[in-house]
Amino acid sequence: MLLSARLAALFLMTPLLYAVPMPGSVRVLFALGLSAALSLPLAWSADVLPTGPGDLAASFLSELALGATLGLGILMAFSGFETAGRLLDVQIGFGMAQVLDPVTRRQVPVLTSVFGSLALLIFFLVDGHHALLRGVAFSLERFPVGRAWSIGSTAEPLVRQAAGLFTLGFALAAPVVLSLLLLEFALGVVSRNLPQANMLALGIPVKIVAGMLALSILGGGMGAVMLRVYADIYRTWAGMFELAPAGGRR
Known part of the structure; x- marks a missing residue:
């Protein structure tokens, strides 16, 4: 039960279980099943068990806080993709267009939702979920x-x-x-030489077309940076584990 509290808080802080719509009872059973699978081979680590209701409640809250802290490292990594999406939404002009994000269940700009879904897809493709389970163990x-x-x-x-x-x-x-910044310079030069042209009406569609073309062409170069974002999760966890006192055998 205590381990399931840690896992429930961890997955509640991350978008991993919210990528696919599923009932809340399925998520609860997943946390309980995973905690049972992990507690059987690692039962030796639970050498300090609560003896009374007060100790049990304190241990339960402690496990919730620890799971939320571990999940915060995952949440911040995925927030990096959201930051990139919001930057592009503002620069391209999609900031006013809101869609329903299936992961977070809230209204977000278009590219922010795309980057969030792409981050989850790549995370599973690079076996990030297996590394996550090893980190939990x-x-x-x-x-x-x-x-x-x-x-x-x-x-x-x-x-x-x-x-x-x-x-x-x-x-x-x-x-x-950077591509959109160069385009802004070009539009500024055109505006100075053709003052009769309506740059507001002309600039928005030009920026949208140029931004999407640049994103499609340069998107393949994002792979190395995406791997760095994922590596930050396990680098953060490794720092936590190194600074923590050894609690069991190796």
Whole structure:
């Protein structure tokens, strides 16, 4: 039960279980089944179990907080893709067009939704879910179930990841943003030489067409940056595990 609280909080903080519509009961059963599968071979790590209702409630809240902290590392990585999508939406002109994002269930601009869905697709294609499960299993060794943990061992890696979030998000959109910046210069020159032309009416469709062409041409070069974003998840977790005291055998 304590392990399922950690896993439920972890997956609640991430868009992984929300990519495909499924009932809430299925998500609950998934968390319970996964916690049972992990607790059987790693039962030795639960060496400090609560003995009373008060200890059980405190351990339950502690596991929820730990799962949310681990999930925050995943959430910030996917937020990098959302940052890139919002930058492009503003630059291209899609910022006013809102669509329903199937992952977050909220209204977001068009390219923000596309980048979010693409991030989930690539995450599964590069076997990120397998690495995630290995990280969860290793967290049971570094943070045993039922044992108190220090927030100080997790704060530094999370702050470091948050500091690089905007940089990686901008790196995803940088080629297209640079192309649109050059287009803005060109439109400015045309506006100075042809003052009778309505640049507002002419510039919006030109920017949309040029932005989509640049995105389709330069999109293939985003793969290396996307892998860096995913690697930040496990780099953050590795920092948490290194700073945490060893809680069990290796």
